[in-house]
Amino acid sequence: MPRRKPTHDEPCPVARAVDSVGDRWSLLIVRNAFDGMRRFSDFQRSLGVARNILSDRLRKLVEAGILATQPASDGSAYQEYVLTAQGDSLFPVVVALRQWGEQHLFQRGEPHSVLIDKRTGKPLPYMAPRSKEGSAVAPQATEVRKVPQ
Incomplete structure (x- = not known):
């Protein structure tokens, strides 16, 4: 399967965001991190994802600044994955x-x-x-102002 073109120079924020967290496994890893999961083995057991895919997604989430690694809180030789401020957002x-x-x-x-x-x-x-005034904003009440090309 051909790899898709990276969107790091794409002027659309949605395209860039999807490039960082837009696949199933990445979003489920982030979901599990919000639920307090930190260890590779816990992510693997919970998601049932192949180890190589999990390893790849964790690496990409760390590279994107969404997760960070730190020594395990129990003092063992393992490392843990924790959400960064960017991940929390x-x-x-x-x-x-x-x-x-x-x-x-x-x-x-x-x-x-x-x-x-x-x-x-x-x-x-x-x-x-919501608008600045606090009222709900429907899709048809918005527009995207694209970057001139």
Whole structure:
């Protein structure tokens, strides 16, 4: 399969973001990191992904500045993968994907995991883009101003 052209010089922020975290395994690794997972073996066991693919995705996430490696917190010889500030800022993206999936990929009443606010014990409210004034913004109320070529 031919490799796709890298988008590091692409003027579209969506294209650049997808290049960094747009494949299944990378997003699921980030999701698991938000759930507190840190060890290679835990990611591998949870995801069921081949070791070589996991190793490649972890390396790319570290190179992209989304994850960082650090010595294991238990003092063992292992290393752990932790979210950086850049990785933490992916939280709204993961929440938006989760909520889209809840809305469109499950039948009414079909069980699924739920993201809970620890302070209130309640599910997070639905996320939507908002204007500076706080009102919801629909897709048709926006436009992309492209870079002149």
